Amino acid sequence: MLQFDILIIGSGLAGLSLALKLADKRKIAIITKKSLLEGASVWAQGGIAAVLSQEDSLAEHIQDTLTAGAGLCDPATARYVIEHAKPAIDWLIGQGVPFTRDANTDTGYHLTREGGHSHRRIIHAADATGHAVQETLASKVLAHPNITLLEHYIAIDLITGNKLGHTHNHCYGAYALNSLSDEVSTIAAHDTILATGGAGKVYLYTTNPDTATGDGIAMGWRAGCRVANMEFIQFHPTCLYHPHAKSFLISEAVRGEGGILKLPDGTRFMPAHDERAELAPRDIVARAIDFEMKKRGLDCVYLDISHKSVEFLQAHFPTIYARCLSLGIDIARQPIPVVPAAHYTCGGIVTDLHGRTDVANLYAVGETAHTGLHGANRLASNSLLECMVFAEAAARDILATPQSQLIPLPQWDESRVTDADEEIIISHNWAELRQFMWDYVGIVRTTKRLQRAQHRIRLLHEEINEYYANFHVTADLLELRNLVLTADLIVQSALSRHESRGLHYSKDYPDMLPLAVSTVLTPSA
Structure with missing residues (x-):
């Protein structure tokens, strides 16, 4: 120990x-x-x-x-x-x-x-x-x-x-x-x-x-x-949209320094959604982008800061400038393709x-x-x-605070488990979870979508618990076990909120209630 x-x-x-x-x-x-x-x-x-x-x-x-x-x-x-x-x-x-x-x-x-x-x-x-x-x-x-x-x-x-x-x-x-x-x-x-x-x-x-x-x-x-x-899962409005740019964020500061969000034809759209335009809070900007993409069938929108000089961009955004350039995007000459992505819990x-x-x-x-x-x-x-x-x-x-007394702790017990015969179940379940959470528990939600997600989570939960009980633990299994439980907590919380507020937007409950109350979940004994 x-x-x-x-x-x-x-x-x-x-x-x-x-x-x-x-x-x-x-x-x-x-x-x-x-x-x-x-x-x-x-x-x-x-x-x-x-x-x-x-x-x-x-x-x-x-x-x-x-x-x-x-x-x-x-x-x-x-x-x-x-x-x-x-x-x-x-x-x-x-x-x-x-x-x-x-x-x-x-x-x-x-x-x-x-x-x-x-x-x-x-x-x-x-x-x-x-x-x-x-x-x-x-x-x-x-x-x-x-x-x-x-x-x-x-x-x-x-x-x-x-x-x-x-x-x-x-x-x-x-x-x-x-x-x-x-x-x-x-x-x-x-x-x-x-x-x-x-x-x-x-x-x-x-x-x-x-x-x-x-x-x-x-x-x-x-x-x-x-x-x-x-x-309340925050979706960052501007993640770089490129097949070789996994999870690369385009900082909020790009909009803070004058970046403008545009449709593929060059039309600016944020002023129609909020008077603060590109400087509106993230939930508003992310929903606006999601709305425009779904309305027009777009894969992405564009963030344009090409009106700034190369010297300004290299001084203020050297990482973003270099990363985009490595992918063939010169942000001093062309707009950056962006999409919203899950960002903060x-x-x-x-x-x-x-x-x-x-x-x-x-x-x-x-x-x-x-x-x-x-x-x-x-x-x-x-x-x-x-x-x-x-x-x-x-x-x-x-x-x-005075330190508590350390006590002898039981060792991890692996006496009743074996090596997994097939680990493909972990990768399949991981992919399934992330896909339906994106589809059903994303930027815009409905009760029916949330219920579909909850049903699938329960099935995954049963499979993973059985796997965890019978086989040696691996890092992938532990992460999947935690992700499924966290997904369940997200969906439980979303289903209990019968309004739209901040990052939680429901088509079934589009209005904000007059009283703001936190969603608090308590584990059963």
């Missing part, structure tokens, strides 16, 4: 920040199912929202967040996060993150503006902010003597009091599969943190990396945690302002968690901010 003070499951911005904030006083293990820098955080292009300029204000950032959230944000959470934004940015600068500078501003840094924001307040490192932040923090993590990094370990399940037959449901650690050796380790910890990101891979088209399979949400649910607002495991879940000694931070910040739709660039602020909050809470 491996023993640590802290077990962090996930190596994105939330997990690495938390590790560094605890490492001087705790022994920490970070498990990550691929390599250290594989995850959604490193893919983030746009930046981090924070009130840094004298022309901006906390009240305006809070109001922009509440407006985007369509009545479902927790105002106390929004205020807490936004008030702690500048210290979070200062901490990153102190760690050495090379944010893009601009001597002509009162901050000394270049700030951009994205959809839903009333001011330029997005601090960034060109158009590869996540990569710059993660590279910087990863070097600190690798150098710290109190941090043990376990790469290619995928968590199977949390070890809790309920599962051990105790009267109190504490979390004692987790079982994890080493996907290189196929060995299962028992990892004991005083405190365990779920920082596994979102669930974009439940959909056929997504901007997320392959690791985004809802692991933390599914494990938290099985451990006894409530989840909330899982129906606004719901997740219910936590408080300390990152605590319903299970003692179990925390959730980042996209895995539902803090109340995002409501029915996340404001652009509030995601990395949430990771930072709640990593700090959880770290303070952990250090202020």
Whole structure:
């Protein structure tokens, strides 16, 4: 049995920040199912929202967040996060993150503006902010003597009091599969943190990396945690449409710097959908694109920023410029083909302002968690901010709480399982799930579509549970098991919401109810 003070499951911005904030006083293990820098955080292009300029204000950032959230944000959470934004940015600068500078501003840094924001307040490192932040923090993590990094370990399940037959449901650690050796380790910890990101891979088209399979949400649910607002899946309006451009995002900042959405004939269409046009929040822009594509039978629409100079584009969007050019698209001369794609899971495991879940000694931070910040739709660039602020909050809470006693934990039992005779069922079920979730639980929904998805999910759930009970676990099986459970939570939540609000749009319930109420699901005992 491996023993640590802290077990962090996930190596994105939330997990690495938390590790560094605890490492001087705790022994920490970070498990990550691929390599250290594989995850959604490193893919983030746009930046981090924070009130840094004298022309901006906390009240305006809070109001922009509440407006985007369509009545479902927790105002106390929004205020807490936004008030702690500048210290979070200062901490990153102190760690050495090379944010893009601009001597002509009162901050000394270049700030951009994205959809839903009333001011330029997005601090960034060109158009590869996540990569710059993660590279910087990863070097600190690798150098710290109190941090043990376990790469290619995928968590199977949390070890809790309920599962051990105790009267109190504490979390004692987790079982994890080493996907290189196929060995299962028992990892004991005083405190365990779920920082596994979102669930974009439940959909056929997504901007997320392959690791985004809802692991933390599914494990938290099985451990006894409530989840909330899982129906609110944000579809990013502009994912590059190209057969060789898997999951490549065209940053919101392209529209913030003047990019215009057009039909194939060059007609601009966003002003007909919203007075804010291309700078409307993501849910509105994504639905507008979806509407135009379905109405006209289009494979994609186009994002045009060719009116900007080559020098401007190379300075502001070097990654996007180079990637598009490698695919034969010169964005200085021609528009970029784009489609919406699943991007961000606004719901997740219910936590408080300390990152605590319903299970003692179990925390959730980042996209895995539902803090109340995002409501029915996340404001652009509030995601990395949430990771930072709640990593700090959880770290303070952990250090202020006396450590629980480690107890002997049962080893993983493989005595009654065998090797699978056929693994084709996993790949087939994975493909089926992602296709019907895209078709039936996408940007625009109906009750009949949701019910069809629910029926198929139940059949898949039965097949996978039988497979899990009888065969040795594999990384693909564990991810599929988590994806199917997460899909079920999304559909359950969507069926229970009889209105259209934010990211959830139902043709059967097109109006928004006067009272905004979160969807909270509770696991059965």
